[in-house]
Amino acid sequence: MRIGGHDRKISIQFRSIARGTYGEVVDSFTTSFAAWARLDVKATGAREYIEDGREKASTRVVFLIRYSTDVSDITAGDRVLYNSQYYDIENVQEVGRNTSLRLFCKLVE
Numbered sequence: 001m002r003i004g005g006h007d008r009k010i011s012i013q014f015r016s017i018a019r020g021t022y023g024e025v026v027d028s029f030t031t032s033f034a035a036w037a038r039l040d041v042k043a044t045g046a047r048e049y050i051e052d053g054r055e056k057a058s059t060r061v062v063f064l065i066r067y068s069t070d071v072s073d074i075t076a077g078d079r080v081l082y083n084s085q086y087y088d089i090e091n092v093q094e095v096g097r098n099t100s101l102r103l104f105c106k107l108v109e
Contacts (some may be wrong), residue, residue: 006036010063011081012074029079037082038065040102059107061087067098080105093097 013029020026040062063080065071080087080103087105093100 005038006064006066007039008039008063008082010037010065012045012071013079013081013086014073015077015079025028031081035065035071037065037103040064057109061105061107063087063103063105064095065101065103067100069093071101074101079108 011031011034013031014027016028016030018026018028036046042080061082063082074089074092076091078089080089086108088108091104093102093104094100
């Protein structure tokens with residue numbers, strides 16, 4: 001794998017679920033590590049839609065990161081911090097055999 005294109009620094013944040021004081025479910029995120037990633041421009045896009053009578057935008061981004069034991073536990077529901085913006089990970093796809101991971105993300109608005 002050519003790593004020269006991995007020029008974006010991202011932080012992977014794992015989700016943990018806890019119970020609040022009233023028994024409600026509370027999501028919290030913990031930054032686990034930083035990784036160098038490549039932004040897959042061909043798979044990145046945006047669309048607009050109407051929800052509840054309001055126009056909204058949805059931005060989708062695909063990050064490609066090198067595989068390691070640190071990233072083997074990434075699942076949908078975790079998130080990526082990139083350029084001071086949070087991206088929810090919707091899907092994780094293994095590329096090759098333990099070579100890299102493709103993270104399909106959606107910008108959190």
